[in-house]
Amino acid sequence: MGHPAYRARQVWHWLYIRRATNWAMMQNLPASFRRQLEARYELAPLNTVAISGLVPGTRKILAELRDGEHIEEVLIPSADRRTLCVSCQVGCRYACAFCASGKSGFCRSLEAGEIVGQVMLGSSVYGQRPTNIVYMGMGEPFDNYDAVLKSIRIINEKDGLNIGARHITISTSGVVPGIDRLSGEGLQVELSVSLHAPLDELRDRLMPVNRVYPIAKLMEACSRYAAATKRIITFEYTLINGVNDSPELANALVRLIRNMPARVNLIPLSPVDGFTGETPSEERVSRFAGVLNKAGINATVRVSKGSRISAACGQLRRRFSASGQSDAKMEPLDGGEL
Ligand code: SF4
Numbered sequence: 529m530g531h532p533a534y535r536a537r538q539v540w541h542w543l544y545i546r547r548a549t550n551w552a553m554m555q556n557l558p559a560s561f562r563r564q565l566e567a568r569y570e571l572a573p574l575n576t577v578a579i580s581g582l583v584p585g586t587r588k589i590l591a592e593l594r595d596g597e598h599i600e601e602v603l604i605p606s607a608d609r610r611t612l613c614v615s616c617q618v619g620c621r622y623a624c625a626f627c628a629s630g631k632s633g634f635c636r637s638l639e640a641g642e643i644v645g646q647v648m649l650g651s652s653v654y655g656q657r658p659t660n661i662v663y664m665g666m667g668e669p670f671d672n673y674d675a676v677l678k679s680i681r682i683i684n685e686k687d688g689l690n691i692g693a694r695h696i697t698i699s700t701s702g703v704v705p706g707i708d709r710l711s712g713e714g715l716q717v718e719l720s721v722s723l724h725a726p727l728d729e730l731r732d733r734l735m736p737v738n739r740v741y742p743i744a745k746l747m748e749a750c751s752r753y754a755a756a757t758k759r760i761i762t763f764e765y766t767l768i769n770g771v772n773d774s775p776e777l778a779n780a781l782v783r784l785i786r787n788m789p790a791r792v793n794l795i796p797l798s799p800v801d802g803f804t805g806e807t808p809s810e811e812r813v814s815r816f817a818g819v820l821n822k823a824g825i826n827a828t829v830r831v832s833k834g835s836r837i838s839a840a841c842g843q844l845r846r847r848f849s850a851s852g853q854s855d856a857k858m859e860p861l862d863g864g865e866l
Contacts, residue, residue: 535557574593619635644682657689791825
C-alpha cells in the first residue's frame with residue numbers, strides 16, 4: 529500500500545498483542561492509513577451466535593462466518609492451561625461413524641483468517657491468550673492443509689500470539705500425505721491420530737478414510753513422522769461398547785504401536801445423534817486401559833468434558849442447523865475491552 533515497513537509491524541502489534549477489534553483503535557497509525565485499511569479489510573471474520581457452558585468449566589462457542597455458515601470452537605480450561613479447540617472446515621467430508629461433523633456433510637474449508645479469528649474470539653472469551661491450540665474441531669486439518677499451516681505460522685509467531693509449536697496439536701483422521709508433508713515443515717507441532725480401531729475391517733466401518741489409507745500405511749507414516757520430528761504421537765481411541773473395546777482389540781493395538789514413541793488417549797464414547805453406539809462401562813474401559821498399560825504403553829482415560837454442552841465435534845452446529853436455532857443457553861460475550 530506504499531507505506532513504510534514499520535507500519536506493518538505496528539498493525540501486527542495491534543492485531544495480535546493488543547487484540548484490537550477495529551481499525552480506529554490503532555491510534556499510532558495515520559488516520560488516512562486507518563481509513564485505507566478499513567476500506568480494504570474486515571477485522572472480525574466471525575460473530576458469536578451462542579456460548580454454552582459456564583465459567584470455570586468447558587465452554588463452547590457457536591460462531592457465524594461472513595457467508596452465514598456456522599462453526600464451533602471449544603474452550604477447555606484447566607489448572608495450568610487455557611486450551612482452545614478450533615475448527616478448520618464447515619462440516620467434514622470424512623464421515624466417521626460417531627462424529628456429528630461428519631454426519632452434517634461438508635460445506636467448505638475455512639480460510640487461515642477464519643481459523644486465526646477463532647483464536648482471537650477464544651482469547652476475548654478467555655480474557656487472555658489461550659496457552660494451547662488443538663485442531664480437533666470440525667473438519668480434517670489435512671483436507672485444508674495450506675490454510676491450517678498458515679494459521680499455525682501466524683499464531684506461532686513470536687512477536688504476536690506467540691503460542692509455541694509444542695502447544696499446538698493437529699488431529700488427523702489418518703490422511704497419510706498430510707502426515708508426511710507436516711513432517712517436512714520443520715515445525716515441532718504435536719500430531720494426534722484418531723485411530724479408534726486396530727484392524728482394517730473394523731476401522732473401514734468406523735472411519736471411511738481407512739479404505740484409502742489403511743492401517744499399515746498409516747503406521748508407516750506415523751513412524752516416519754516420529755523419526756523426522758522426534759515427537760511422540762498421540763493416538764486417540766474412542767471406546768464404543770461391544771464394538772472396539774475388547775481385550776483382544778487392546779492386544780491388537782499394542783502390537784500396532786509398541787515399537788513407536790506413542791501415547792494413547794482412551795475416550796469413552798459420548799452419545800451422538802444418529803449413531804447407535806453406546807458408552808462402555810467403567811469396567812470395560814479400565815480393562816482395555818489395563819492391557820495397554822501392562823504392555824508398557826502410556827494410556828490415559830480421558831473423560832469428554834464437552835458432552836453435556838454438545839461439545840463433541842460438530843454437535844452444536846448440527847443441532848443448530850436442524851432446529852434453526854441453538855439448543856445452547858445463550859450468554860452474552862464478555863463486554864470488556866479485548
Ligand atoms: S472425526 Fe474428524 S475427520 Fe472424522 S468426520 Fe469428524 S471432523 Fe471429520
